[in-house]
Amino acid sequence: METTSQPDPVQQIAANLPYLRRYARALTGSQRTGDHYAAATLEAMLQDQSMSETDMAPKLALFRTFHHIWISSGAPVDEADSNTGAEARAQWRLSGLTQNTRETLLLHSIEGFGIDDIAAIVGVTHDEAKTLLSIARREMSNEVSGRIMVIEDEAIIAMDIRAIVEGMGHEVTGNARTRDEAVELARHDPPDLILADIQLADKSSGIDAVNHILKENGDMPVVFITAFPERLLTGERPEPAFLITKPYTEEQVKSAVSQAMFFASTETLKA
Incomplete structure (x- = not known):
């Protein structure tokens, strides 16, 4: 009896890693810091197979794991910029934004996720995700x-x-x-x-x-x-x-x- 092999979740996650790098770089404003977060996400998923063995699509699981690491880290910008004052300015601007708005905006506009997927990644309801996206557009337009x-x-x-x-x-x-x-x-x-x-x-x-x-x-x-x-x-x-x-x-x-x-x-x- 012929069997069809199922796609390897690890391979599917690796295939989506470039797009996580793009998201992480835009979120942090830095290739170095963004790639650090992306690597930490991949490492976490490889160490804990349960993160990828869910009903979520591999790409969705990858971005959700990233979000958990991101919100628990408290380091949103590149520390290498601290000597130039860029970090302080970015931190000041971040302090005036609603939580999860930038994440929602980037997930939607750059990465192409729909509202339901964004809600699953960020851990909010469908309506909350829609509200965050609306707030994000307004806040960033005033930047x-x-x-x-x-x-x-x-x-x-x-x-x-x-x-x-x-x-x-x-x-x-x-x-x-x-x-x-x-x-x-x-x-x-x-x-x-x-x-x-x-x-x-x-x-x-x-x-x-x-x-x-x-x-x-x-x-x-x-x-x-x-x-x-x-x-x-x-x-x-x-x-x-x-x-x-x-x-x-x-x-x-x-x-x-x-x-x-x-x-x-x-x-x-x-x-």
């Missing part, structure tokens, strides 16, 4: 605003992104289509945040452009857009803290930009 440079080679997408971020109250310094254009634009009109595509018109790299700009202009938040997010969520090298997937939604752009601005160390931003 930091600044000047944003767009690096995008497709004109229609660049116009769409510009409309989204200007609608949020940000100023767009300009759009660059290539690495060299981006570097030159940043030199003449330094931004507070960069929103960059990975692959540019002349086959140059948005990552190279950003690295060059950061070297010349100093540290600033960056949101990357890519059709292949898993390639930048390995945890094996320096990778983005804020990452959204093409094709993106308006809410994804708003959420990622708001989170990046939230953790910005740039002194010119308006609180």
Whole structure:
């Protein structure tokens, strides 16, 4: 009699680990801290098989385990920033937000979870999850605003992104289509945040452009857009803290930009 093998829960959890890294990085504002939490979550699930042997889908169980670790840790931002004052500013902003609102917003807008799944992850009712999402949108819309440079080679997408971020109250310094254009634009009109595509018109790299700009202009938040997010969520090298997937939604752009601005160390931003 032929038997069909069931998917290995551990393998399914490992397959979803890149997306937990993306969520954790956006939540903490740091690749280093986000990846630390993601690794702690995976370790906890491997040590306690009962965490994955539930009626929950493996991805849901993974994110729920992360949430339990996250809320019990009390360390929401990268401690490496404490000497710059960025940690203190982020902690101050966090203190003014309703509990679980940022988590709910990111789970919905960036990771694509529905209300029922968010409720299961966060440990609230369906109606409470809906309320948290509504509060999150309102609170984050009142957060930091600044000047944003767009690096995008497709004109229609660049116009769409510009409309989204200007609608949020940000100023767009300009759009660059290539690495060299981006570097030159940043030199003449330094931004507070960069929103960059990975692959540019002349086959140059948005990552190279950003690295060059950061070297010349100093540290600033960056949101990357890519059709292949898993390639930048390995945890094996320096990778983005804020990452959204093409094709993106308006809410994804708003959420990622708001989170990046939230953790910005740039002194010119308006609180």
